[in-house]
Amino acid sequence: MEFIRNAWYVAGWSSEISNDLRAIKVLDEKIVIYRNSKGKVFALEDRCPHRFLPLSMGKLMGDNIECGYHGLTFNCEGNCIRIPSQKKIQKTLKIPTFPIIERHGIVWIWMGEKTLFKNYKIFDIPQFSESGWEVHQGEALYLNSNYLNVAENLVDPAHVSFVHPTTLGNPSSEDVPVEFDTSGEVIIAWRWIRNSPPIGFFKEFPGYKNNVDRWHYYYLYLPSIAVIDFGSIDSKEEVNEKNRHLGTQIFAIHLLTPVSKNQTIDRWMHIRNVALGDELVSEKIDSMFKIAFAEDKKILEAIQNQIDTQHKKNFVHIGIDKGAIIYRKRISELIKSEARDKILSHS
Amino acid sequence: MEFIRNAWYVAGWSSEISNDLRAIKVLDEKIVIYRNSKGKVFALEDRCPHRFLPLSMGKLMGDNIECGYHGLTFNCEGNCIRIPSQKKIQKTLKIPTFPIIERHGIVWIWMGEKTLFKNYKIFDIPQFSESGWEVHQGEALYLNSNYLNVAENLVDPAHVSFVHPTTLGNPSSEDVPVEFDTSGEVIIAWRWIRNSPPIGFFKEFPGYKNNVDRWHYYYLYLPSIAVIDFGSIDSKEEVNEKNRHLGTQIFAIHLLTPVSKNQTIDRWMHIRNVALGDELVSEKIDSMFKIAFAEDKKILEAIQNQIDTQHKKNFVHIGIDKGAIIYRKRISELIKSEARDKILSHS
C-alpha cells in the first residue's frame, strides 16, 4: 500500500488544534501538531530521535517541544535547541517538519516533496467565500477502511437507494441510470430523479410533501475529497438542470484523510442555500447525515474486512462503477509517477 | 492446514436456519445460508462479486438475496437476476453455491467437488429412526481448537478419569487398558470397567448406588463425527458385552464442524434407552454434559495455544493413542488423495 504524497491532506478542523501537543496520524506517519502562542500551526514527526518517545508525550515550553523522557527541546523548525546537562548539540538531532496551511477553518498538511508544496492548490469551492450560503462544519467519522473504498463510495450515486433508504435514497431512484463525466480533473457522476416522492431527508427538511425533481451530483477531487451537490425542487417548477439552485441545494463535503492502510478519517461539512443562519436546521441536517454515514461505515468496514480475509481479490465491475474505475486508475498512476520522480531526483 | 472437502459437514441444527439470511463459516469459507419461503435450505458463498460485501448483510427479497450495497440480486442458484439501473447482466456475476441436505433435524452442507456429492452418504445411525430411543438435541459448543484435536479427544476413553472426575470418569477406570478396532471404516476404542463404583453421571441418573459394570465405546467417523456409547448396569447382572442395552445406555453424538484452522463447532446430542419422553431427564443429562464439555474445551484450547506458540511440534505417542494415530493418518491420506484427484481432473 502506497499513498500519493504530493497533495494537501486535512490534518484536522481548526478547532481540533490548540496551543497543546496533539498526536495525529496521516499516511501512516505519526505526527505531533500544535498551535504556537501566536496561533500558527506547526507539525513535526512525532518521535524524539534520541529514544523515539513520541514528542506528543512531552510538553510545550513556550513555542518549543520538550521531550518527556530527557528534556531534549525542539523548536517549530525541528531543530534541537537544548540537551539538558550537555553543551554541544549534534546536528543529527533534527526532526522532519511538515508544511501547514490553515484556511476556511481547516488545517491542511503537506506530506510530499518539501520543494513542491507551493505548486499545489488547496481544495476550495466558491461557496466557502460567497454570500448566500450557510457553511457548517460537521464531525469526524473514523472508518476502519482504506480511503480508496471510502472515496469510491463518494462517486457512487447508486448506493443511496439501498444503503440509505430512510435518508438519502428511496426506491424511486433504484433504476435511474448514473451519468458520468470523466473528461476533467474532477470525476463527476450524477443522476436526476424526476417527478417522484421526496426522500426522507427532504421530507424532514425543508418538508416537501408532493413529488419533487431530485438530483445527486458527485464530484471527486483527487486524491481524497468529495463534494456531493444534492437537492430537490417541486416537480411543478420543471426546473432545468442548470437552475437547480432555485430549489433546496445542499453540498455535502467529505474531506478524507488516509490514516493508515485500513483507516480513514472522513471530516464532513455541509453548505446550503436556504435557512441561512438557522442553527437548528444545521443540527437537523447533522443528525440526518450521522444516520446515513453510520450506514456507510458499516458497509465500508465490512468490505475492508472481506478484502483482508478472503482469497479472491478482483471486484467484478458493473456500469455504475465508471467513476470508481477511473479514480482508482488515476490514483495508481499518480503513485507510480511519484515513485519515478523520486528515482530521477536521486539519480 | 487443509481440510477434507469431499464430505458432508454439519452447517447447523435445523432450528438454527430460518427464513432469514445467516452468516456461517465452514472449512474457513464464509457462507450465507437461509431457508426459502417453501422451507428449503440454500447456501451460497457469502460475498457479492461486485464489491465483496457479505450477502448476509443484504436482505431476502422473496427467495432471492439483494446485496445491501447496490441492490444486485441473486437467486438460490447463485445467478445474478438484477442489477439496478442496468439492463445487461454479466455472466461473471455468479456466486458459488453449496449442496444442502436436511435430515433428522440437522442441516448438512457439501463443500467438495460439486459432481461427487451424490456418491457420499450422510452420517446416520439406526437409533435416529427406531422406536425405543429418546433422541435429544443438545447445544453447540464453540472451541478455539483445530478439529483434529477435538476429534482425537472423541476416540480417547482414557482421558475421562482425569478431565471429567465428577461426571464421566472416576479413579477406578484409570488403569483399565483401552482396546481398539481400527480394521473398519469407523475407528473404535473402548473399555469396560467391571464391578466398581458408579461415576458421577450415573449416580445422578438413573441413580446407581452399588457397584456397576461400566462401558465406554468410542466410534469415530471420518472426517469429524463421533458416537460415544456409554452406560452402566448393576454388576450383579453379570451382563455380556453384547447385551449392554439391558443396562442404562446413552449415545453421545458429536457433530464437529471445522470452522477454521483453529476453530471448531461441536454440536452434540444424546440418545438413551430409558426415561423415554421425560424432558426433565433430558435436561439433567444436558447439564451434566455441559459440565464435562466445558472441561474438554479448557484442555483442547490450551493444547491449540501450545501448538501455536511453542517451537516443539511432535507429540510423543503412548499406548492409548492408537485410535488417534490412525485417525490423523487417514485424514492426512484423504487430503493428499483429494489433491491428487484435483490435479488429475485438471490435466
Next chain:
Amino acid sequence: MEFIRNAWYVAGWSSEISNDLRAIKVLDEKIVIYRNSKGKVFALEDRCPHRFLPLSMGKLMGDNIECGYHGLTFNCEGNCIRIPSQKKIQKTLKIPTFPIIERHGIVWIWMGEKTLFKNYKIFDIPQFSESGWEVHQGEALYLNSNYLNVAENLVDPAHVSFVHPTTLGNPSSEDVPVEFDTSGEVIIAWRWIRNSPPIGFFKEFPGYKNNVDRWHYYYLYLPSIAVIDFGSIDSKEEVNEKNRHLGTQIFAIHLLTPVSKNQTIDRWMHIRNVALGDELVSEKIDSMFKIAFAEDKKILEAIQNQIDTQHKKNFVHIGIDKGAIIYRKRISELIKSEARDKILSHS
C-alpha cells in the same frame, strides 16, 4: 531477539512460589514452578510431551506432577513415572528441568547450559546480610517493553528530572552532568546535586525542608539487575561523597526478568539506613516508588511501541547514554559469545 542464557534470572519472590503448580514465563519459555512438600523449589518445562498440555494445568500428587489430560506423572527431575493403563514408560517422555536457588527471599532460575550454573554467581549485595539496614520487598511491575529498554532506564540518572518531577527528580538536577565508570563489571552512572531544594521523595521522607546535597548512583549488573543508591543530606553537613551513609540513604533494587521479546517483569525492593523496623515508612516509600515506576512504565511502553511500529531504527545517542551504549554492546557481545560456544560444543 535473543537472550543471554547463561545467567541467574529471577523466577519470583519466594512468597510467590507455594506448594502448588504455577505457570511463569522466562526468556520466552513457559515454565511450571512449585515448592515440594519439603519446601524446595523445582522448575520444569511447562508442557507434557504427550499432547503438550501445560503441566501447570495438572495437579501435584505428592511431590510429582500429574498431567491434567491423561494423568501422565512426572517427578521433579522431569522423569515420567506413570502412564495410566500402560506398564512400559518410554524414555522420550522426559521433561527439561531448570536449576533453582532460593536466597534472600528471591527464587533464582538458571536458563542456560546445564553444566555451567555452578560457575555463575547469584546477585548479592552486603546490605542483604549486614545489620543496620531495613530490607523491604516491593512489588512486581509488569512492563510491555523489552528488558534492554528497561535496564537502560536504570543506568540513566538524567531522566528523573523530566519523568519523575514530583518524586525522584526536580529542575535543580536538569543540567548537572552525569558521570560514568564503565571500567568494571558493573556499569556505574551517577551525579551529585549540591545545595539545592530537596526532591518530593525526601520532602515526604524523612521530611527535609532546607537545601540538601543529593546523590543518585546507578549500578547496572548484567544481564538485568540494577541497584540505585540515592539519598540526601542537609547541605550544611558538607559531606564527602564517601560518607553519604551519614545522610538518608536508600537502595532501590530492580530485578528484571525478561519474559518475552516485549515483556519484562521488574521486581523491585528497597533497603534503607534509617527508620529501621518502621513498617509505615516502608509503605510510604512503596507508595512513592509506585508513582514513579508507573511514570517509567508509560515511557518504556511507548518506546517499545515506537520500535515495533516505526521504520526508523537507530537511536541518536547523546552524552548521557554512555552507560546504556556500553550495556547494549556488552549484552550483544555476550549473546554472540554464547552462540559461538554452542557451535563449538556441538562440533
